[in-house]
Amino acid sequence: MSEGKKSLKLNLTDILVTIVIALVFGLVFRLMGPVYDLLQPLGLHLDALLYGIWFIAAPFAALLIRKPGVAFIAETAAALAEMLFAGSGGVVNLYYGLVQGLLSEAIFAAWRYKKFSLGIASLSAFAALVGSVIIDAYYSYLPMLAGWNLTLYLVFRVLGAILLSGLLPFVLVKGLEKTGVTQSIRPVSKEDYDVLK
Amino acid sequence: MDNVWTSTNKLFFKINPSLKFVIISSLFIVYLFVHNLNTMIWASLLFLILYYLVSGLTGKWSFWFVFLTLIVSLFSASAMIMFGKGDHIIYQKYLILITQESLARGILLGLRTFTFSLVGMIFATTTLPVPFFYSLMQQLKVPVRYAYGCMAAFRMIPIMAEELMHIRQAMIVRGMARQKGAKALYERMNRYMLTMLAQSIRRAQRTAIAMEAKRFSMTEERTYYYEIGWSRYDLFFVVIILLTVTLGFVCSAYFPLTPFTNVLDH
Numbered sequence: 489m490s491e492g493k494k495s496l497k498l499n500l501t502d503i504l505v506t507i508v509i510a511l512v513f514g515l516v517f518r519l520m521g522p523v524y525d526l527l528q529p530l531g532l533h534l535d536a537l538l539y540g541i542w543f544i545a546a547p548f549a550a551l552l553i554r555k556p557g558v559a560f561i562a563e564t565a566a567a568l569a570e571m572l573f574a575g576s577g578g579v580v581n582l583y584y585g586l587v588q589g590l591l592s593e594a595i596f597a598a599w600r601y602k603k604f605s606l607g608i609a610s611l612s613a614f615a616a617l618v619g620s621v622i623i624d625a626y627y628s629y630l631p632m633l634a635g636w637n638l639t640l641y642l643v644f645r646v647l648g649a650i651l652l653s654g655l656l657p658f659v660l661v662k663g664l665e666k667t668g669v670t671q672s673i674r675p676v677s678k679e680d681y682d683v684l685k
Numbered sequence: 686m687d688n689v690w691t692s693t694n695k696l697f698f699k700i701n702p703s704l705k706f707v708i709i710s711s712l713f714i715v716y717l718f719v720h721n722l723n724t725m726i727w728a729s730l731l732f733l734i735l736y737y738l739v740s741g742l743t744g745k746w747s748f749w750f751v752f753l754t755l756i757v758s759l760f761s762a763s764a765m766i767m768f769g770k771g772d773h774i775i776y777q778k779y780l781i782l783i784t785q786e787s788l789a790r791g792i793l794l795g796l797r798t799f800t801f802s803l804v805g806m807i808f809a810t811t812t813l814p815v816p817f818f819y820s821l822m823q824q825l826k827v828p829v830r831y832a833y834g835c836m837a838a839f840r841m842i843p844i845m846a847e848e849l850m851h852i853r854q855a856m857i858v859r860g861m862a863r864q865k866g867a868k869a870l871y872e873r874m875n876r877y878m879l880t881m882l883a884q885s886i887r888r889a890q891r892t893a894i895a896m897e898a899k900r901f902s903m904t905e906e907r908t909y910y911y912e913i914g915w916s917r918y919d920l921f922f923v924v925i926i927l928l929t930v931t932l933g934f935v936c937s938a939y940f941p942l943t944p945f946t947n948v949l950d951h
Binding site: 499500501503504505506507508509510511512515522525526528529533552561565568571572573574575576577578579580581582583626627628629632633634636637641660663664667669672673 | 709710712713717750754757758760761763764765768769770780782787790794797798801802803804805806808809810812814817830831834835837838839841842845875878879881882883885886887888889890892893894896897901948949
């Protein structure tokens with residue numbers, strides 16, 4: 489911490505903040521699990537709307553800390569936490585978390601960790617969604633659903649992902665910026681230097 | 686919460702947590718490629734028996750957990766049952782179309798979710814966080830900073846719970862819990878989420894600084910307060926799981942309960 493310029497490498501503060509956030513979302517996942525399960529028997533895939541919340545940890549952590557790796561760590565740790573809290577689905581969550589985290593991270597990496605807009609957050613949520621659908625295609629036999637039902641499912645899931653894991657983390661991080669906590673954990677950006685001029 | 690846990694002296698508590706973690710996680714791969722309904726029925730039955738024998742929860746809690754998990758697992762299959770593809774129609778009304786194939790597929794999905802939940806429960810109820818993270822560092826070579834980070838984070842759960850109570854009470858005392866409407870709901874959510882998150886971030890940051898001030902080392906070789914090793918129980922565990930899995934496959938081959946050996950076939 490003594491070096492004057494913060495690098496993009498993760499230090500202990502970043503790791504702890506990421507893991508604590510992951511734990512908070514792990515708890516949220518655990519609590520949302522039963523709600524999600526109860527929506528399922530309606531058969532109209534209202535549950536798919538809620539599915540988006542499970543992608544939130546990665547974009548949120550990335551938007552907050554703005555360093556490489558945090559998105560992946562956050563999503564995986566949140567999944568692990570959900571498993572340790574005995575969430576419904578058990579071990580499955582871990583694999584979903586890994587894949588979602590990787591794909592979410594890939595979006596931020598593609599913009600070389602320089603762009604953290606609403607669009608990128610949504611895109612990262614969308615990438616996580618693609619990951620979840622790939623696993624579901626094998627795991628839940630998605631292609632075996634009737635055509636209209638599958639379409640409804642995918643549309644709801646995309647909507648949910650964009651709203652709950654694109655827009656929501658963006659709004660939350662904007663709110664956190666107002667509280668001032670973000671200043672101390674983000675790497676120094678160009679704007680920060682400009683202020684000094 | 687005192688009577689939730691049975692004694693932590695049971696066999697599954699003594700297994701090396703990393704081994705337990707790896708074996709239990711790899712079960713996902715095994716059952717991902719099972720498309721035989723009979724195998725899944727037998728597997729879920731056998732894992733149910735195993736769960737009752739080894740789980741760390743006491744009888745009453747255990748029963749309700751299994752019961753709810755079963756219901757919820759069947760819920761998760763409802764879409765496949767009601768709207769899946771298939772030819773042999775059992776029931777049709779409006780959009781709902783239940784066929785033999787989709788019913789079999791749905792039941793398989795439900796049982797698979799059920800089995801994974803049970804396996805997850807076996808892991809979650811017999812693994813204590815601290816030995817688990819120590820074992821991750823020692824056996825799976827997870828970097829010390831992540832494992833310690835997780836342990837520190839776990840310590841913060843009770844503080845977070847207390848904080849949540851405080852926010853709730855503060856809102857009630859100021860009459861904010863009585864406000865109605867979408868906007869009030871949105872603001873209430875915001876107040877909970879932002880306060881909790883901001884506080885958690887600050888706390889994590891303080892903890893990290895404190896750890897570094899106490900010379901917590903991220904890179905050097907280190908010693909451990911708890912040494913997690915191996916024992917003969919680990920061997921028992923591997924044998925038990927292997928037996929359960931093989932028995933599932935053997936039973937489904939010799940005592941098929943349904944004619945659906947591949948639910949992906951039409």
